[in-house]
Amino acid sequence: MKNKFFILFLFVSLFSLKNLWSQTITVCATCPVKSIKEAVKQAAEGDSILVKKGVYKEANIKIDKGITLIGENLPTIDGQEKGEVITIGTDNVTIDGFKIINVGVSYTTDYAAVRVVNSKGFLIQNLELEKLFFGIYLQKSNDGKVLNNKVRGEAVTEFNSGNAVHLWYCKNVEVIGNDVQNVRDGIYLEFSDNITIKDNVSKNNIRYGLHFMFSNNNYVINNTFETNGAGIALMFSKFMQVENNIIQKNWGTAAYGLLLKEVNDANIKNNLFFENTVGITVEGSNRLEYTNNDFTSNGYALKVKGACYQNHVINNNFLYNSFDISYNGRINDNKFDNNFWSNYTGYDLNKNGIGDVPYRPVKLFSYIVNRTPETIILMRSLFIDIIDFSEKVSPVFTPDNLLDENPKMKRIDHDRN
Amino acid sequence: MLKILKYSFYDLMRSRWSYVYFLFYLLLGIVLLFLNNDLSKAVITLMNVIIILVPLIGTIFGVMYYYNSREFTELLLAQPVKRSSIFLGQYFGVATSLAMSLIIGLGLPFAFYGIFNSSAIWDFSLLLITGGFLTFIFTALAFVIALSNENKIKGFGYAILLWLFMAVIYDGLFLMSLLYFEDYPLDKFSLFATMLNPVDLSRVLILLKLDISALLGYTGAVFQQFFGTSFGVILSFVMLVFWVVIPTFFIWRIAKRKDF
Numbered sequence: 001m002k003n004k005f006f007i008l009f010l011f012v013s014l015f016s017l018k019n020l021w022s023q024t025i026t027v028c029a030t031c032p033v034k035s036i037k038e039a040v041k042q043a044a045e046g047d048s049i050l051v052k053k054g055v056y057k058e059a060n061i062k063i064d065k066g067i068t069l070i071g072e073n074l075p076t077i078d079g080q081e082k083g084e085v086i087t088i089g090t091d092n093v094t095i096d097g098f099k100i101i102n103v104g105v106s107y108t109t110d111y112a113a114v115r116v117v118n119s120k121g122f123l124i125q126n127l128e129l130e131k132l133f134f135g136i137y138l139q140k141s142n143d144g145k146v147l148n149n150k151v152r153g154e155a156v157t158e159f160n161s162g163n164a165v166h167l168w169y170c171k172n173v174e175v176i177g178n179d180v181q182n183v184r185d186g187i188y189l190e191f192s193d194n195i196t197i198k199d200n201v202s203k204n205n206i207r208y209g210l211h212f213m214f215s216n217n218n219y220v221i222n223n224t225f226e227t228n229g230a231g232i233a234l235m236f237s238k239f240m241q242v243e244n245n246i247i248q249k250n251w252g253t254a255a256y257g258l259l260l261k262e263v264n265d266a267n268i269k270n271n272l273f274f275e276n277t278v279g280i281t282v283e284g285s286n287r288l289e290y291t292n293n294d295f296t297s298n299g300y301a302l303k304v305k306g307a308c309y310q311n312h313v314i315n316n317n318f319l320y321n322s323f324d325i326s327y328n329g330r331i332n333d334n335k336f337d338n339n340f341w342s343n344y345t346g347y348d349l350n351k352n353g354i355g356d357v358p359y360r361p362v363k364l365f366s367y368i369v370n371r372t373p374e375t376i377i378l379m380r381s382l383f384i385d386i387i388d389f390s391e392k393v394s395p396v397f398t399p400d401n402l403l404d405e406n407p408k409m410k411r412i413d414h415d416r417n
Numbered sequence: 418m419l420k421i422l423k424y425s426f427y428d429l430m431r432s433r434w435s436y437v438y439f440l441f442y443l444l445l446g447i448v449l450l451f452l453n454n455d456l457s458k459a460v461i462t463l464m465n466v467i468i469i470l471v472p473l474i475g476t477i478f479g480v481m482y483y484y485n486s487r488e489f490t491e492l493l494l495a496q497p498v499k500r501s502s503i504f505l506g507q508y509f510g511v512a513t514s515l516a517m518s519l520i521i522g523l524g525l526p527f528a529f530y531g532i533f534n535s536s537a538i539w540d541f542s543l544l545l546i547t548g549g550f551l552t553f554i555f556t557a558l559a560f561v562i563a564l565s566n567e568n569k570i571k572g573f574g575y576a577i578l579l580w581l582f583m584a585v586i587y588d589g590l591f592l593m594s595l596l597y598f599e600d601y602p603l604d605k606f607s608l609f610a611t612m613l614n615p616v617d618l619s620r621v622l623i624l625l626k627l628d629i630s631a632l633l634g635y636t637g638a639v640f641q642q643f644f645g646t647s648f649g650v651i652l653s654f655v656m657l658v659f660w661v662v663i664p665t666f667f668i669w670r671i672a673k674r675k676d677f
Binding site for chain 1: 461465468469584585586589591592595603604607611617620624628629631632633634637
């Protein structure tokens with residue numbers, strides 16, 4: 001017992017000692033220290049810099065000590081389009097509560113509002129970024145947090161705009177509660193593992209709301225992706241968890257809610273796909289679990305493009321989609337079970353809540369369109385309705401084992417908060 | 418001609434069938450709007466109805482009217498009136514009254530619903546315009562069939578067959594040819610084939626105006642590019658006008674030579 005108290009005492013004294021040593025430098029227009037750069041130069045490891053409200057016209061602020069940079073009442077740092085604004089090159093740096101504007105646009109260098117290079121334990125929070133190129137750019141940095149930032153870009157074309165939150169070769173980073181709009185990619189990850197992306201809102205981005213390349217073991221939870229060029233693009237990644245997200249209104253000829261390309265062993269759970277041209281497009285992806293999702297009012301709910309094996313689609317709601325499933329090829333190795341399909345017309349004589357007739361989610365027309373895309377022009381013609389009906393009665397062209405043996409009679413209530 | 422047009426028109430306005438037709442559209446409009454509450458969805462459902470039902474009713478009604486008013490036509494023929502004006506007058510009378518039932522029947526509920534303040538006004542007016550065109554086209558075709566067939570049963574048969582061909586069989590052939598020639602570029606062909614059938618043309622014109630056009634993908638983009646230009650729009654309306662003018666010309670020609 002005594003020993004434990006001693007250790008506690010040691011810790012407390014250590015912390016207070018550290019507090020004693022570290023000092024706070026205040027920056028404002030009338031203070032002795034007038035610029036952030038100057039304050040960074042004066043600060044020692046572990047110090048805090050408090051920046052008062054005002055506009056600071058500074059670019060290329062390099063932080064090479066583990067300090068805490070705090071803005072009081074949201075001071076503005078104006079980069080004057082001279083390039084990067086803040087670059088962090090060391091561990092344990094905190095940046096909190098700034099408005100950063102006018103990041104330079106370049107076609108050769110990816111200038112960012114805040115860049116973190118080869119660092120650990122960083123915390124970037126409560127920033128507001130406007131008129132930016134790249135927003136928060138993390139490169140080869142681990143164990144950090146990006147929290148509650150607000151990004152408003154003005155992206156018009158893909159080639160001269162950047163991403164709001166960009167991760168490159170990072171591990172164990174938390175990206176939580178950010179609100180990113182009107183940039184190229186809302187959140188971008190490349191070669192990054194064990195990243196948590198939670199409670200973010202990503203809207204009106206011209207390319208993707210969230211973009212993964214070669215990134216494994218990531219969690220995507222409770223985010224909202226709305227009216228992006230495409231909601232989420234997952235490519236060449238493994239062991240992903242996509243849960244409780246709202247992916248909606250990604251509408252346009254080349255738009256989709258979720259793109260899965262060469263993604264293996266992922267869980268797509270409890271998401272809502274609402275009014276997307278294509279809810280999910282899947283290509284070359286194996287062993288995926290789609291459970292408890294709602295697909296509502298999409299053009300296509302699930303478009304399976306080929307080379308997809310051992311995927312399970314279980315317990316989902318398919319409500320009022322123009323096409324439920326689009327599938328090409330005649331071989332099916334995927335399992336559809338216990339879903340609710342609003343287009344299901346079967347009956348349930350023994351009243352166990354499961355339809356007695358299996359449901360075939362692939363319409364003949366969607367099969368034909370897959371083979372010859374030009375035929376889509378016959379959509380909503382009476383002839384198409386007639387052949388769809390006859391195919392439903394006796395399938396000839398669509399894979400005969402692609403069916404839901406136990407279609408639910410009533411809409412499944414998912415516990416989504 | 419105008420006098421006969423007026424006579425046919427008033428005759429039909431008094432008849433029960435135009436009221437039934439009018440009330441049907443009125444009811445349809447009201448039900449769609451007040452059960453659905455979504456204007457653009459209502460427009461889609463209406464499109465389905467219009468491209469199937471309007472041609473059917475135009476055809477049947479046209480044939481029926483011609484055969485029913487045959488005795489009166491013979492009476493008129495004994496008078497010093499030009500033949501073409503008798504038949505053209507009858508045709509325009511029938512088509513105008515049908516088109517009016519359609520436009521007023523659907524227009525009233527939508528007007529009360531507030532279509533004028535809505536962005537769907539253009540989709541809706543396009544719907545009514547194509548509906549009107551389809552009425553004129555199919556009534557004219559029906560008159561041509563009726564004029565060239567003395568036998569009522571045969572006439573009805575041909576008329577139904579015509580509708581079936583335009584609404585269903587044509588699309589079947591279209592689909593088969595697309596599948597058969599899938600190795601070739603088919604954009605131009607599908608554009609051309611769509612232009613040739615007024616039912617398909619109306620369907621595509623309306624579809625492209627709706628949200629759902631995003632589903633059409635690449636082919637849709639080709640069509641959008643074509644119909645999006647004023648040239649495309651003008652050309653498709655010229656096609657529709659042709660579809661009215663050519664059967665009307667046939668009515669005139671057959672009526673001139675026909676022996677009663």
